Amino acid sequence: MPELPEVETMRRGLLPIVGRTIAAVVKPRCARRPIAVRPGWTALRRRLAGQTVADVARFGKRVVLVAGSGDRLVIEPRMTGLVVLADPPTTDHLRLAIGFQDEAAPTLWFWDRRGLGTVTLLSEGEYAAFTTGGRVGPDALAVDAEAFRARLGRSTLPIKVALLDQKRLAGIGNLYASEACHVAGIDPRRPAAGLTDAQWLRLWTAVRDVLEEAILCEGSTLGDGTYRTALGSPGSYQNRHRVYARTGAACPRCQSPEATVARIVQAQRATFYCAACQA
DNA sequence: CATATGTCCTGAGAGC
């Protein structure tokens, strides 16, 4: 499931399209129900065709293609979406194709097996309103320690559940929330509002360290093998997971056979942690 | 307002 590091990796892999001119916006044949495209395919074609790609940005877990006009094409991969310049994993589940005037340039594909992803075209003003309007919080890598605490610290929710709330901070998903709590040595069940000063600093640092290390590893390709970089290669951070999906394994910090990774459910999502060293 | 729950979706894997 693409979270901040996976989406940032996609973004970086898409940078070769900056400066290219969009020739066509295509809705691929799709045997299944098409994904949500707002405000509609006709508007996408009319407003994007002929536009130069000025930048490829990221906001939380969304990829943002910035057109020369100022329009932003916001792509949300959600669970199984991929934005690639390479061949998609399969020839079905193709959701969007963008071709460029340079015929040698590869096509940009949005592929999404489960079809939960969305594509939304926003004007410059609409995008500004979206990123500052309170529906989504600031990017998890864009906040300092004080802002990090301010966004999370008033909640009585378990800290791991609060980390998942995109209205507080954008970009952290289920995998990296568990990993960050482990690195910080904090029990994921602890109410956010009860963390100590030292724990807030450790958690802010851990979130940054985990996300940045995962970006360097080009994200996590899980067992289903779905996630790929924009050029089609898998990530490698799954080899460094400390607790995620490692139920029963020895805790990498305790290094003791008695201290094993536990799996619990919080807010209908799996949480992994070590009861021995996460207080 | 804050928090909780149900919904969407496909395919892998378990269990019989």
Place this chain on the structure above:
DNA sequence: TGCTCTCAGGACATAT
């Protein structure tokens, strides 16, 4: 073997 069932979880609508 082949069927059915469960599960994975990001974001949002709706309920409390």
